[in-house]
Amino acid sequence: MHNPLLRAFAPLLAGPLVWAGHFLFVYALNGVRCARPGMEEYWLGIAVASWAIGLAGVLALAAIGWFHRHLRARLPASGDARFLRSVAGGLSLLSAVAVIWQTLPVLLVPACG
Amino acid sequence: MTARAATDDRPAKPAGPAPRPDGELALLRQAWRPPRGWRGLAEVNNNYVGLLYIGTAMLFFVLAGVLALLMRTQLAVPDNDLIGHDLYNQLFTMHGTVMMFLFAVPAVEAVAVLILPNMLGARDLPFPRLSAYAYWAYAVGGIVFFCSIFAGLAPQGGWFMYPPLTSTAYSPAINADLWLLGIGFIEISAIAGAVELAVGILRTRAPGMTLDRIPVFAWVMLVFCGMVVIAFPAVIVGTALLELERAFGLPFFIADKGGDPLLWQHLFWFFGHPEVYIIFLPAAGMVSMIVPAMAGRPLIGYRLVVMAVVATGFFSLGLWLHHMYTTGIPQLSLSFASASSMAVAVPTGVQVFAWIATIAAAVRLRPLRVPTLFLLGFFFVFVLGGLTGVMVAVVPFDMQVHDTYFIVAHLHYVLFGGMVFPLFAAFYYWTPLFSRRALSERAGRWAFWLMFIGFNVAFFPMHITGLVGMPRRVYTYADSYGWGALNMVSTLGAYVIAAGVLVFVVDLIRNFRPSADGNAGNVWHAGTLEWLPSGAHGPRSIPEVTGREPLWDQPGLVQEVEAGSHYLPGAHLGRRTTLITSAIDARPEYVLQLPGPGWTPLVAALGTAGFFLLLTAKMMVPSALCGALAVAMIVRWLWDADTGARWPHADAGRGRQLPLHCEGPASHSWWATAILVIVCASLFGALVFTYLFLWTTSPEAWPAPSELPGAAWPLASAALLLGSSALVAWAGRRLARERHGALRLGMPLAIALAGVAVALEVQGHWQTGLRPQDSAYAAAVYALAGFQGTLVIVLCAIGLFTVARSVAGRLGPAHRASLHVMRLLWHYTVAQGLAGLALVHVLARQLG
Numbered sequence: 001m002h003n004p005l006l007r008a009f010a011p012l013l014a015g016p017l018v019w020a021g022h023f024l025f026v027y028a029l030n031g032v033r034c035a036r037p038g039m040e041e042y043w044l045g046i047a048v049a050s051w052a053i054g055l056a057g058v059l060a061l062a063a064i065g066w067f068h069r070h071l072r073a074r075l076p077a078s079g080d081a082r083f084l085r086s087v088a089g090g091l092s093l094l095s096a097v098a099v100i101w102q103t104l105p106v107l108l109v110p111a112c113g
Numbered sequence: 114m115t116a117r118a119a120t121d122d123r124p125a126k127p128a129g130p131a132p133r134p135d136g137e138l139a140l141l142r143q144a145w146r147p148p149r150g151w152r153g154l155a156e157v158n159n160n161y162v163g164l165l166y167i168g169t170a171m172l173f174f175v176l177a178g179v180l181a182l183l184m185r186t187q188l189a190v191p192d193n194d195l196i197g198h199d200l201y202n203q204l205f206t207m208h209g210t211v212m213m214f215l216f217a218v219p220a221v222e223a224v225a226v227l228i229l230p231n232m233l234g235a236r237d238l239p240f241p242r243l244s245a246y247a248y249w250a251y252a253v254g255g256i257v258f259f260c261s262i263f264a265g266l267a268p269q270g271g272w273f274m275y276p277p278l279t280s281t282a283y284s285p286a287i288n289a290d291l292w293l294l295g296i297g298f299i300e301i302s303a304i305a306g307a308v309e310l311a312v313g314i315l316r317t318r319a320p321g322m323t324l325d326r327i328p329v330f331a332w333v334m335l336v337f338c339g340m341v342v343i344a345f346p347a348v349i350v351g352t353a354l355l356e357l358e359r360a361f362g363l364p365f366f367i368a369d370k371g372g373d374p375l376l377w378q379h380l381f382w383f384f385g386h387p388e389v390y391i392i393f394l395p396a397a398g399m400v401s402m403i404v405p406a407m408a409g410r411p412l413i414g415y416r417l418v419v420m421a422v423v424a425t426g427f428f429s430l431g432l433w434l435h436h437m438y439t440t441g442i443p444q445l446s447l448s449f450a451s452a453s454s455m456a457v458a459v460p461t462g463v464q465v466f467a468w469i470a471t472i473a474a475a476v477r478l479r480p481l482r483v484p485t486l487f488l489l490g491f492f493f494v495f496v497l498g499g500l501t502g503v504m505v506a507v508v509p510f511d512m513q514v515h516d517t518y519f520i521v522a523h524l525h526y527v528l529f530g531g532m533v534f535p536l537f538a539a540f541y542y543w544t545p546l547f548s549r550r551a552l553s554e555r556a557g558r559w560a561f562w563l564m565f566i567g568f569n570v571a572f573f574p575m576h577i578t579g580l581v582g583m584p585r586r587v588y589t590y591a592d593s594y595g596w597g598a599l600n601m602v603s604t605l606g607a608y609v610i611a612a613g614v615l616v617f618v619v620d621l622i623r624n625f626r627p628s629a630d631g632n633a634g635n636v637w638h639a640g641t642l643e644w645l646p647s648g649a650h651g652p653r654s655i656p657e658v659t660g661r662e663p664l665w666d667q668p669g670l671v672q673e674v675e676a677g678s679h680y681l682p683g684a685h686l687g688r689r690t691t692l693i694t695s696a697i698d699a700r701p702e703y704v705l706q707l708p709g710p711g712w713t714p715l716v717a718a719l720g721t722a723g724f725f726l727l728l729t730a731k732m733m734v735p736s737a738l739c740g741a742l743a744v745a746m747i748v749r750w751l752w753d754a755d756t757g758a759r760w761p762h763a764d765a766g767r768g769r770q771l772p773l774h775c776e777g778p779a780s781h782s783w784w785a786t787a788i789l790v791i792v793c794a795s796l797f798g799a800l801v802f803t804y805l806f807l808w809t810t811s812p813e814a815w816p817a818p819s820e821l822p823g824a825a826w827p828l829a830s831a832a833l834l835l836g837s838s839a840l841v842a843w844a845g846r847r848l849a850r851e852r853h854g855a856l857r858l859g860m861p862l863a864i865a866l867a868g869v870a871v872a873l874e875v876q877g878h879w880q881t882g883l884r885p886q887d888s889a890y891a892a893a894v895y896a897l898a899g900f901q902g903t904l905v906i907v908l909c910a911i912g913l914f915t916v917a918r919s920v921a922g923r924l925g926p927a928h929r930a931s932l933h934v935m936r937l938l939w940h941y942t943v944a945q946g947l948a949g950l951a952l953v954h955v956l957a958r959q960l961g
Binding site for chain 2: 005007008012013016019020023026027028030031032034035036053076077078079080083084086087090091094095097098101102104105106108109110111112113
């Protein structure tokens with residue numbers, strides 16, 4: 001990554017970007033499943049879309065963890081080297097919490113009620 | 114040669130007391146001296162434009178406040194006949210619209226335009242003419258828009274203008290068009306400002322101001338800019354679609370033809386909720402600057418606050434649905450928004466606790482000064498608004514209070530508490546920077562207490578008024594409902610707020626004496642760079658900083674800067690200049706020559722405002738002439754850019770020679786273009802959402818795969834687009850070897866290829882018998898092609914401009930900025946065109 005903006009901001013924002021991708025995916029998936037009830041399929045008695053939302057949450061958490069572990073070291077030092085790392089760490093943590101909160105409702109509320 | 118290669122990386126010489134050459138300071142002052150008299154209108158310097166900007170925003174605050182007083186007077190007693198329902202509808206629509214679009218967003222941008230360069234140690238923002246253009250377009254357009262209420266032509270559909278109420282069937286007059294076109298270009302002005310500010314923050318910071326030393330307000334404004342470029346395009350697309358429906362019958366929101374009014378709500382609130390944070394975050398940034406200065410110690414939890422600001426910017430983009438809880442959206446989907454609403458409360462809480470901790474650890478808080486009073490008022494009011502926000506984030510509770518006065522109370526606690534109190538704190542805090550005298554402490558206390566008490570008297574009862582059932586936006590109510598006493602109290606409170614604002618205005622008239630050269634100075638003993646002694650040129654020399662509060666951390670810095678011992682102590686060749694530094698570690702990279710006063714931004718803004726406003730009145734020829742004038746002025750100002758310097762390097766001070774020129778990804782203009790590309794991608798994203806959303810709601814309007822144009826149409830279109838990109842790339846490579854022929858021949862050919870590609874896409878659909886008015890599907894398909902066509906027209910203009918520069922000798926291997934800008938936009942447009950073709954042809958076949 002030669003572009004300095006990408007070099008610093010891509011690792012910094014990896015967590016929130018995963019959160020945004022996760023939000024977009026689960027919202028779009030649930031929107032489509034409710035708009036097209038005829039396409040709904042089930043596995044082990046649970047709708048495939050619900051499995052997918054649950055799996056998306058797990059994958060998003062894994063991605064946040066992976067990015068945090070691998071990209072953190074690539075953050076450039078801008079003044080205090082710990083600064084960007086700790087901001088990136090905080091953002092990853094918050095994003096992970098938000099992903100968990102976004103995933104839990106699939107267990108609690110009806111999909112299209 | 115790139116700037117990086119040309120930059121002298123040797124350590125800077127220590128600042129010494131060596132005397133500066135005779136006449137250097139006089140030349141610097143001369144270069145930055147604003148024109149006198151009426152020629153002052155041509156000034157583009159941020160100190161001048163910023164003050165005008167703030168003044169205009171406050172004018173709209175007062176005007177919209179007067180509208181609020183009229184409404185409160187009407188509601189003071191039951192069955193009041195002072196104001197009729199039609200005017201009342203215009204009043205609440207204009208109050209909301211003016212406060213949100215003409216006061217709140219411009220006010221925070223204005224504060225940034227005025228203060229950020231000083232805070233960053235820059236002499237000005239990197240595109241002063243763009244700031245001036247954004248300001249004048251906003252001021253002229255906004256005033257004309259506001260005046261529509263005097264002719265009874267003001268919009269009546271509420272500040273969020275929901276169709277079908279605002280569709281032609283129910284709002285046939287031009288009132289709604291005025292909103293759609295008037296607000297549309299004010300948003301464009303906001304985006305122009307955001308591009309300017311983002312590049313300013315990333316590239317004009319003082320040397321040494323690494324990311325961990327950036328003032329919180331600058332971090333906040335960077336996030337603000339990101340939110341503006343992501344969120345504003347959604348409402349620009351929404352307003353464009355509604356205007357296309359009203360003017361040409363494209364049925365995006367008409368259910369009978371496969372449209373959906375909820376599409377508007379999605380597009381509007383995808384902008385509208387981030388908008389709340391677009392307003393609140395800069396205000397929070399101001400708080401994060403003022404609290405440390407008043408407390409006499411650095412902000413506690415700087416890293417956490419930066420993290421919180423960035424997180425808020427992201428999470429705010431996932432909240433739009435919580436304005437739509439009662440629209441029948443699936444329950445699980447609403448839960449996603451509810452989860453984001455909880456998530457965004459965490460970073461907001463982090464900021465609040467950081468401020469409280471800093472105040473708790475203050476070394477000099479008493480006696481409480483006026484900025485501190487406004488900050489404490491902000492804490493109280495905003496936290497209450499935040500708590501009711503958590504209440505309405507709970508879906509069942511929201512169902513009960515939706516569209517009642519509870520919501521009016523909540524949103525005013527958040528917006529007035531979260532933005533207006535900090536803004537007044539900012540006025541009292543930063544006035545000494547721009548005025549010979551500080552504002553009065555005594556008057557400030559009166560203003561604060563009147564506003565604080567008045568606000569709570571006016572708005573706290575509204576929670577109860579809402580809970581007992583009074584809906585918002587009713588122009589009167591029957592006595593038998595029992596809402597009279599609560600409304601009377603709210604009305605009295607509103608007048609007390611007005612009295613507070615009046616005291617502030619009187620204080621302003623008595624004490625505010627604008628002066629860049631003889632200001633009151635650092636009366637608060639604050640630590641950030643804006644408090645360096647400065648003039649119209651900013652600081653005498655641009656300081657090298659080693660800490661977050663340089664005036665506290667670097668003893669002697671003020672004297673060194675004043676002595677011209679730091680960077681750019683003079684005006685190179687008598688011109689305005691500022692220092693461009695690297696985005697991450699703020700190393701000096703090159704010296705940017707800035708434009709001086711000029712009329713082109715003002716005339717271009719008049720043309721832009723005229724274009725949109727005359728279009729509203731369907732005066733096509735004058736509107737087109739105004740548009741042409743705007744384009745001509747912008748071309749005129751760009752023509753003089755990147756002409757190169759006869760002197761490749763300048764003495765930047767501290768023993769450094771820096772280039773006067775830079776291009777490609779290292780240049781500030783390339784960065785601005787990159788941000789513009791993000792804006793275009795956001796616009797395209799909103800159109801893609803439109804297409805897919807309408808597919809989910811109206812599958813019957815979607816054609817079977819056999820009804821789509823044959824594959825040859827999109828394939829030919831794609832091939833032509835790729836061909837045009839290849840031609841542009843080839844022309845660029847040849848130009849690097851001083852071969853202009855490829856450019857002069859290749860560009861018109863590339864323009865033709867891109868144009869034919871769009872024509873093929875349109876013709877492909879047209880020949881199947883599909884017309885834009887047929888259905889929402891047809892409208893969405895033609896809207897995508899229309900947006901692509903619009904970008905190609907822009908490319909056409911930029912391409913011809915580049916060829917003209919080549920012919921005029923203003924483009925060469927060493928000066929290819931316009932080519933780089935065009936190339937970036939060109940490749941993006943081609944990528945977007947290919948994505949659009951894939952959506953409309955490949956995905957449509959799968960969906961069908």
